[in-house]
Amino acid sequence: AAKKKHNECVEEQKGLTQEMARIQTEKEDNHEQVILNKNLVDVFGIKGIQAFILKGLVNDLQQCSQQYLDLLSDGNLQIRICIGDNDSIVKHAAMRSSTDGTWHVRPLSSLSGGQWRRCSLAVDLG
Numbered sequence: 001a002a003k004k005k006h007n008e009c010v011e012e013q014k015g016l017t018q019e020m021a022r023i024q025t026e027k028e029d030n031h032e033q034v035i036l037n038k039n040l041v042d043v044f045g046i047k048g049i050q051a052f053i054l055k056g057l058v059n060d061l062q063q064c065s066q067q068y069l070d071l072l073s074d075g076n077l078q079i080r081i082c083i084g085d086n087d088s089i090v091k092h093a094a095m096r097s098s099t100d101g102t103w104h105v106r107p108l109s110s111l112s113g114g115q116w117r118r119c120s121l122a123v124d125l126g
Helices: 002-044 046-073 113-125
Strands: 077-083 089-096 103-107
Touching: 002 046, 046 077, 046 113, 077 113, 089 113
Parallel strands: none
Antiparallel strands: 077 089, 089 103
């Protein structure tokens, strides 16, 4: 009788182990689905489409402005336009060092008057 009871307990333990494995797999599948749903909400939600359009426009502005700035500055200035916190547009300049050719990022406010005008004109034309 004790052997029979032991075998029943072993079978029950096997069943419970299989059920736990099934539940764990289901939990992992559900977690993946939650992540997918969150990504879909982020992309296709109210702010997602606006953010997608804004990102595209800012990238286009960056490329167009940089083409004009290359012509205006003989390739010695770069304008870096990106999206900051709260969907604000952040602009920085980068200047090529005349000694070693490396780029140094600076706020637009720290540029000289002529450099600032070139960056401003490039953005306006872009």
